[in-house]
Amino acid sequence: MNVSMRMLLYSDGSQLGSQALRLGIRIASAMANTVDIVAISRSTDQEGEVVEQAAVAAEKLRVAGVSVTVYPRSGTMLDELLNQAEAVDYDLIVVGSRGRRGIRRLIAGSRACSILKGTTTSVLVVKGKERENIDHILVGSAAGPESEETVRFAARLARALDASVALLHVMSQVALEEHAKAADLEAEAEELMERDAREGVHLENMLKILHQEGVEAKALVRHGLIVEEIVDEARNGHFDILAIGAHTVPGVEGLLSSDLSERIMLSAERPILIVHQGRET
Amino acid sequence: MGAGLIAILLFVFALEMMKSGAKGLTPVLRGHLDIEHAADCLGLGWLMAYVVLSGSPAAAIAMALLSAETLTQIQAFAMVSGSRLGASSIVLLLGFIYTLRGHEPWTVLSTGVLSLLLTASVQFPGLLVGVFMLKQGWLDAIYWPWLTHFSTGINAVINPIMGPITQFFPQWALFVLGGAVITLSFQLFDKALPEFRFKRAGLNRPSRLIYRPEIMFFMGLLVTLLTLSVSVSIGILVPLSARGYVRRENIMPYILGANISTMIDTLAAALILGAPQAVIVVLAHMMSAVIVSLPIVLLAYEPYTRLMSGALEWTLRKRRNFAIFLGIFLLVPIVLILS
Numbered sequence: 001m002n003v004s005m006r007m008l009l010y011s012d013g014s015q016l017g018s019q020a021l022r023l024g025i026r027i028a029s030a031m032a033n034t035v036d037i038v039a040i041s042r043s044t045d046q047e048g049e050v051v052e053q054a055a056v057a058a059e060k061l062r063v064a065g066v067s068v069t070v071y072p073r074s075g076t077m078l079d080e081l082l083n084q085a086e087a088v089d090y091d092l093i094v095v096g097s098r099g100r101r102g103i104r105r106l107i108a109g110s111r112a113c114s115i116l117k118g119t120t121t122s123v124l125v126v127k128g129k130e131r132e133n134i135d136h137i138l139v140g141s142a143a144g145p146e147s148e149e150t151v152r153f154a155a156r157l158a159r160a161l162d163a164s165v166a167l168l169h170v171m172s173q174v175a176l177e178e179h180a181k182a183a184d185l186e187a188e189a190e191e192l193m194e195r196d197a198r199e200g201v202h203l204e205n206m207l208k209i210l211h212q213e214g215v216e217a218k219a220l221v222r223h224g225l226i227v228e229e230i231v232d233e234a235r236n237g238h239f240d241i242l243a244i245g246a247h248t249v250p251g252v253e254g255l256l257s258s259d260l261s262e263r264i265m266l267s268a269e270r271p272i273l274i275v276h277q278g279r280e281t
Numbered sequence: 282m283g284a285g286l287i288a289i290l291l292f293v294f295a296l297e298m299m300k301s302g303a304k305g306l307t308p309v310l311r312g313h314l315d316i317e318h319a320a321d322c323l324g325l326g327w328l329m330a331y332v333v334l335s336g337s338p339a340a341a342i343a344m345a346l347l348s349a350e351t352l353t354q355i356q357a358f359a360m361v362s363g364s365r366l367g368a369s370s371i372v373l374l375l376g377f378i379y380t381l382r383g384h385e386p387w388t389v390l391s392t393g394v395l396s397l398l399l400t401a402s403v404q405f406p407g408l409l410v411g412v413f414m415l416k417q418g419w420l421d422a423i424y425w426p427w428l429t430h431f432s433t434g435i436n437a438v439i440n441p442i443m444g445p446i447t448q449f450f451p452q453w454a455l456f457v458l459g460g461a462v463i464t465l466s467f468q469l470f471d472k473a474l475p476e477f478r479f480k481r482a483g484l485n486r487p488s489r490l491i492y493r494p495e496i497m498f499f500m501g502l503l504v505t506l507l508t509l510s511v512s513v514s515i516g517i518l519v520p521l522s523a524r525g526y527v528r529r530e531n532i533m534p535y536i537l538g539a540n541i542s543t544m545i546d547t548l549a550a551a552l553i554l555g556a557p558q559a560v561i562v563v564l565a566h567m568m569s570a571v572i573v574s575l576p577i578v579l580l581a582y583e584p585y586t587r588l589m590s591g592a593l594e595w596t597l598r599k600r601r602n603f604a605i606f607l608g609i610f611l612l613v614p615i616v617l618i619l620s
Contacts, residue, residue: 172528172529172530173526173527173528173529174391174392174395174526174527174528174529174532174593175390175391175392175525175526176392176515176518176525176526176527176532181525182391185391185526223594224590224594225529225530225586225587225590226491226528226530227583228587228590249490253490256492256493256496257490257491257492257493258491258492258493258494258530260491263583
């Protein structure tokens with residue numbers, strides 16, 4: 001068990017909140033030492049039910065040796081979680097998401113997106129059908145140093161849950177000039193590693209980290225558009241959790257950049273872990 | 282600077298030569314080549330771009346033919362659309378030459394193939410939008426009295442030189458000579474362009490960053506406005522990547538933007554010719570490209586990129602697929618003219 005991880009969970013009486021709470025309890029039991037549960041009620045009628053749900057969850061965690069504090073609150077899930085995350089330094093927040101897209105998202109918004117934007121803490125967004133076991137984790141890697149933290153977080157999660165990891169890199173590039181090494185753009189993971197291509201070297205280094213943690217791991221490379229390929233691999237590979245890095249780019253480039261983590265989170269139909277940099281425990 | 286000035290002078294002279302010679306071409310186009318419908322003109326512009334390995338001279342020729350009333354506005358519009366398709370298709374000819382040589386490096390032409398797919402996806406619907414706009418006469422109300430003065434001013438400078446030339450050559454030869462000179466002027470202009478480097482601007486991490494599509498769209502539009510050529514504009518991206526790659530998420534909206542502003546040289550040709558009907562055709566072409574491209578970038582970007590990326594992968598997956606793709610784009614303009 002991890003000895004220093006602090007997690008934030010919530011109960012709000014909803015089906016979605018309950019699903020997020022159940023997965024949160026499972027992960028916290030395996031890798032956290034401190035958990036705060038915010039029991040959020042929108043009305044006084046709901047307060048008893050919500051606090052009761054939080055108390056049951058707290059008891060399960062205490063049995064697993066985790067220190068738990070329950071905070072009864074009234075308000076919206078979004079505001080209360082963000083307020084709590086601002087007050088205390090957490091390593092992971094677990095939230096549920098309906099996975100609204102398109103017009104429905106334009107009208108109703110996405111609470112998960114608002115939480116991602118409102119905090120620098122790593123977030124596990126619980127969505128899609130509930131899974132009995134967490135056996136396979138897919139980690140999306142950008143083949144750069146910024147991916148290392150995502151891989152380390154996923155390695156600890158996989159070790160705690162006794163899950164295997166597949167490390168995925170997507171080659172979305174096309175050759176811009178005649179002299180470009182087009183063969184690298186079509187190569188599979190093994191070929192890239194044998195050739196010592198930049199992506200191959202990165203994948204090898206990340207596999208080393210996973211193996212050092214005692215996690216069974218393999219590298220995959222897909223070719224196409226980044227978001228589509230990651231989501232497709234997660235679905236067709238039957239992965240239980242998808243882990244990616246938060247797309248935080250400072251300065252002007254941040255304003256000009258597209259937020260891939262948000263797009264992946266909205267497209268993926270399974271729990272997705274979004275790891276912020278500089279938050280490693 | 283000197284080469285650029287010579288290129289501009291040659292461009293102006295070539296346009297006047299073609300304008301003077303265009304009337305003599307009517308019997309050839311209508312009689313021998315049977316160019317009467319918009320579809321014929323689409324094929325003609327397309328094939329002409331293949332012959333001169335560039336779309337700009339073919340589009341400028343369409344403007345000259347329109348100003349001499351050899352073509353109608355809709356025919357000229359179709360010819361300009363054909364020139365854009367032909368310009369993008371040139372990459373397929375290069376791929377064909379590579380394949381004949383026994384190489385299989387058509388994947389290095391992937392940006393070119395992608396550019397053609399994107400151009401075709403905008404030009405065909407844009408053709409319908411543009412023809413509709415011209416038929417409705419939406420732009421006919423635009424009136425520029427200064428255009429006549431501008432053209433008269435140019436003619437006053439050029440006529441003393443053009444006079445003896447027009448008397449020496451038959452009209453058809455004058456047109457052909459003008460076509461050759463305008464092609465030369467574009468080549469000279471390409472060489473005279475200063476080298477831009479995005480690296481200096483700090484945008485030097487494209488292999489990792491995915492920029493917003495609307496940002497890349499306007500960047501493609503602006504850079505092509507400065508360089509006057511889609512291929513030069515895309516070439517400017519090369520220093521952004523040490524390995525000569527670019528992410529397709531970034532290049533797709535960039536090319537869509539570039540396809541709009543690449544018409545700026547055709548607009549210049551229409552203005553120099555002093556033909557309001559030609560200016561209207563170019564504006565209709567640019568506006569139809571905006572009308573088709575902008576909703577794609579702002580509203581349907583994800584499904585569009587999936588479609589284009591899938592088509593690119595299919596084309597480059599097998600030698601047979603590439604041959605089919607090549608065959609379609611080589612045969613369609615010929616079929617258009619013969620039909």
